[in-house]
Amino acid sequence: MHKPVLLKETIDLLKVQKGKQYIDCTFGFGGHSRKIIERDGKVLGIDVDEESISLAKGLFSHFDNLILVSDNFRNLKEIAKRNGIEKVSGILLDLGMSSWQIDCSGRGFSFTKNEPLDMRMDKSLKVTASDLIKVLNKGEFYDLLSRLGEEGCARDIGISLIRARGIKEIKSTADLAKIIEGVYQQKYYGKSKKNPATKVFQAFRIAVNDELNALKEVLPIACDLLEKNGRLAIISFHSLEDRIVKEFFKETDSLKIITKKPVEASPSELAENPRARSAKLRVAEKN
Numbered sequence: 001m002h003k004p005v006l007l008k009e010t011i012d013l014l015k016v017q018k019g020k021q022y023i024d025c026t027f028g029f030g031g032h033s034r035k036i037i038e039r040d041g042k043v044l045g046i047d048v049d050e051e052s053i054s055l056a057k058g059l060f061s062h063f064d065n066l067i068l069v070s071d072n073f074r075n076l077k078e079i080a081k082r083n084g085i086e087k088v089s090g091i092l093l094d095l096g097m098s099s100w101q102i103d104c105s106g107r108g109f110s111f112t113k114n115e116p117l118d119m120r121m122d123k124s125l126k127v128t129a130s131d132l133i134k135v136l137n138k139g140e141f142y143d144l145l146s147r148l149g150e151e152g153c154a155r156d157i158g159i160s161l162i163r164a165r166g167i168k169e170i171k172s173t174a175d176l177a178k179i180i181e182g183v184y185q186q187k188y189y190g191k192s193k194k195n196p197a198t199k200v201f202q203a204f205r206i207a208v209n210d211e212l213n214a215l216k217e218v219l220p221i222a223c224d225l226l227e228k229n230g231r232l233a234i235i236s237f238h239s240l241e242d243r244i245v246k247e248f249f250k251e252t253d254s255l256k257i258i259t260k261k262p263v264e265a266s267p268s269e270l271a272e273n274p275r276a277r278s279a280k281l282r283v284a285e286k287n
């Protein structure tokens with residue numbers, strides 16, 4: 001369903017202790033939380049994806065030391081308060097999407113499947129990726145694709161999207177992937193090693209879910225919730241997220257950085273789980 005990345009490294013660095021309270025802000029399928037509970041920690045698990053949380057509730061129904069909540073981690077302060085939690089010994093964020101969301105949710109997170117171009121992790125959000133493509137202008141496409149996708153062909157892709165949507169609505173992952181392929185074939189065919197759709201899909205997903213703002217908002221809240229010597233562990237999957245975490249750790253006086261360099265997956269993990277390729281774990285401790 002979902003293979004947790006950097007599992008041992010994360011749990012060891014969180015220094016899980018018996019009877020202590022932890023918050024897993026990105027529960028997914030509970031790979032990390034399960035280990036915390038196995039070490040006798042208590043977990044409040046949060047995930048913005050209601051469908052995923054409802055599946056997890058079934059899978060974890062026999063666990064005592066676990067509360068599961070469907071909410072956005074940007075609301076962490078209220079979520080903790082509602083659940084009677086004042087201070088915790090550790091907080092985990094394992095950012096991005098789960099393999100289940102990519103492979104089974106049918107929401108168009110990947111260009112390898114032809115699905116509706118939705119990309120919402122939270123189905124109550126009003127705007128899908130397809131809706132965004134209907135309304136953005138040339139400058140907005142450029143900004144979104146270059147800033148959130150670090151996409152070199154942002155301008156050309158924006159122009160092609162505007163042209164294509166004038167002919168036919170861009171409704172599916174295949175529609176979007178075909179337009180990106182067209183731009184790359186004209187300009188850089190054969191030069192890029194990665195599928196050129198990777199960055200564009202990333203950019204739309206980040207925009208639809210407002211991912212970078214949610215991350216910026218949760219960091220100070222998480223820091224406030226930590227007790228003395230409590231630890232904050234964050235796994236990120238691209239440089240935009242990693243930069244936000246790195247800067248926050250550096251500029252927050254009440255945090256001591258534990259991982260001078262981010263922890264990355266070992267060759268044996270990489271051989272088993274290619275998704276771990278871009279994972280970077282940073283950990284800090286409350287003074």
Ligand SMILES: C[S@@+](CC[C@H](N)C(=O)[O-])C[C@H]1O[C@@H](n2cnc3c(N)ncnc32)[C@H](O)[C@@H]1O
Nearest residue numbers: 004026028029030031032047048072073094097
């Ligand atoms: C990489 S997965 C976590 C996997 C989990 N650690 C495991 O081992 O199963 C990331 C999860 O975070 C959730 N997520 C992403 N952004 C979120 C947010 N702002 N608030 C709450 N959950 C979020 C996604 O829905 C997804 O299920």
